[in-house]
Amino acid sequence: MVTRLSTKILNICIASICKSKQLDKAETVIVDGIRLGVFPDVVTYNTLIDAYCRFVSFDAGYSVLYRMREAGIIPDLVSCNTLISAAARKCFLSKSLDLFDEILQRGINPDVWSYNIVMHCLFKIGKPDEANRVFMDIVLGEFRPSPATYNVMINGLCKNGYVNNALSLFRNLQRHGFVPQVLTYNALINGLCKARRMGTARSILREFREMGYEPNAITYTTVMKCCFQCSKFEEGLEILYEMRSKGYTFDGFAYCTVVAALIKTGRIEEANEIIEQMQSNGIEPDLVSYNTLINLYCRQGRLEDALKLLDEIEKEGLECDKYTHTIIIHGLCMAGNFVGAQQHLNYMNTLGFGFNLVAVNCILDDLGKAGHIDHAMSLFEAMEVKDAFTYTILVHNLCRARRFLSASKLLVSCLKCGFKILRSTQRAVIDGLISIGFTNESRKLKSKIRLARFLH
DNA sequence: TTAGGGTTAG
Numbered sequence: 129m130v131t132r133l134s135t136k137i138l139n140i141c142i143a144s145i146c147k148s149k150q151l152d153k154a155e156t157v158i159v160d161g162i163r164l165g166v167f168p169d170v171v172t173y174n175t176l177i178d179a180y181c182r183f184v185s186f187d188a189g190y191s192v193l194y195r196m197r198e199a200g201i202i203p204d205l206v207s208c209n210t211l212i213s214a215a216a217r218k219c220f221l222s223k224s225l226d227l228f229d230e231i232l233q234r235g236i237n238p239d240v241w242s243y244n245i246v247m248h249c250l251f252k253i254g255k256p257d258e259a260n261r262v263f264m265d266i267v268l269g270e271f272r273p274s275p276a277t278y279n280v281m282i283n284g285l286c287k288n289g290y291v292n293n294a295l296s297l298f299r300n301l302q303r304h305g306f307v308p309q310v311l312t313y314n315a316l317i318n319g320l321c322k323a324r325r326m327g328t329a330r331s332i333l334r335e336f337r338e339m340g341y342e343p344n345a346i347t348y349t350t351v352m353k354c355c356f357q358c359s360k361f362e363e364g365l366e367i368l369y370e371m372r373s374k375g376y377t378f379d380g381f382a383y384c385t386v387v388a389a390l391i392k393t394g395r396i397e398e399a400n401e402i403i404e405q406m407q408s409n410g411i412e413p414d415l416v417s418y419n420t421l422i423n424l425y426c427r428q429g430r431l432e433d434a435l436k437l438l439d440e441i442e443k444e445g446l447e448c449d450k451y452t453h454t455i456i457i458h459g460l461c462m463a464g465n466f467v468g469a470q471q472h473l474n475y476m477n478t479l480g481f482g483f484n485l486v487a488v489n490c491i492l493d494d495l496g497k498a499g500h501i502d503h504a505m506s507l508f509e510a511m512e513v514k515d516a517f518t519y520t521i522l523v524h525n526l527c528r529a530r531r532f533l534s535a536s537k538l539l540v541s542c543l544k545c546g547f548k549i550l551r552s553t554q555r556a557v558i559d560g561l562i563s564i565g566f567t568n569e570s571r572k573l574k575s576k577i578r579l580a581r582f583l584h
Numbered sequence: 585t586t587a588g589g590g591t592t593a594g
Binding site for chain 1: 591593594
């Protein structure tokens with residue numbers, strides 16, 4: 129009894145030390161405890177697994193399992209769930225799903241937490257149908273869904289383009305007594321904003337306030353991004369100032385949202401001012417903040433500074449992601465260094481990143497902008513994977529080069545593939561054909577566009 | 585111990 133009580137105290141100490149990221153100290157306390165006859169149990173090790181995963185690496189967390197077994201302690205469901213969720217958090221989604229299979233093979237019965245994480249992973253890797261099957265298993269099976277089950281489902285549906293389904297699930301759940309949390313509303317508002325369903329987003333936001341909820345930093349960032357998407361810059365900036373007065377700008381989220389929006393519309397000076405505010409507020413930059421800063425440098429024509437920062441990030445031990453590399457490739461193109469851009473794309477391949485369509489689209493666009501339209505055309509022909517961006521970029525650049533007949537031909541083949549091309553680009557082709565005297569072709573193109581709209 | 589906001593291309 130005394131030992132069990134002491135272990136409980138030990139676990140409280142370890143949890144508190146781990147929370148403050150002092151893992152070495154936690155290890156020392158455990159060793160001291162053993163010396164005094166207080167032995168760690170499964171809870172102690174589970175706390176360590178979580179802390180190592182969060183503050184060191186997934187592998188470091190996973191290796192705690194071996195130490196547990198050496199100490200004669202059998203990992204339990206919490207150990208497994210902790211690892212599965214850590215893998216999911218770090219985007220090792222297939223690893224997370226493998227761990228789930230491992231649980232089943234070891235004869236451990238998963239609980240609703242395990243299933244929630246699996247659903248989350250399936251949504252994240254773009255398999256909404258499979259996630260939905262897991263959801264149905266939970267709802268119709270022996271488990272009682274937790275609020276997180278519904279939140280994962282609503283968010284996953286939104287992220288995979290099924291906002292209407294998310295909305296009907298939300299309403300159905302409400303009819304059955306489900307009380308949405310701030311988190312549920314945030315996920316739904318974000319999904320609606322991304323789908324440009326501003327009217328519905330506004331009414332959900334109204335309902336959120338009527339429930340007596342106060343918007344948090346996440347609600348604010350979501351609504352702010354929505355303002356920028358609708359070109360309501362002043363409103364967006366006002367939200368940033370309000371966030372600051374409420375103490376919600378404690379991390380880089382809000383700043384990065386604003387800076388990215390300003391960069392996109394060419395308001396580079398203002399973007400620079402916001403970055404300076406972020407730095408003077410002492411916010412420790414994470415990878416996304418660094419990516420945003422590199423992007424700003426590239427847009428300012430400071431490619432040398434961007435590459436220097438890239439080096440610094442790697443020296444700091446941060447691993448650059450596909451965004452970092454894509455921004456650099458785009459930066460190299462904007463500086464006219466297409467050879468360097470291609471080399472960096474190849475370098476990405478050697479690092480194990482998959483095919484990067486966004487980067488290739490950037491190269492395509494920048495070639496067009498620099499007047500190398502024939503080069504862009506041959507790159508386009510060589511591309512095995514294309515999307516709506518690829519077609520829009522090339523059609524747009526063909527118009528820029530006043531090659532309206534080629535643009536029209538490409539636009540028609542794009543419509544046949546079912547890709548949605550920007551209305552403004554379609555208009556540019558129609559107007560271009562008229563401007564060079566091809567009125568009949570312009571009329572034919574218009575009717576083909578109408579037909580495609582009807583069919584798709 | 586799960587789940588919600590930020591960064592790349594038209």
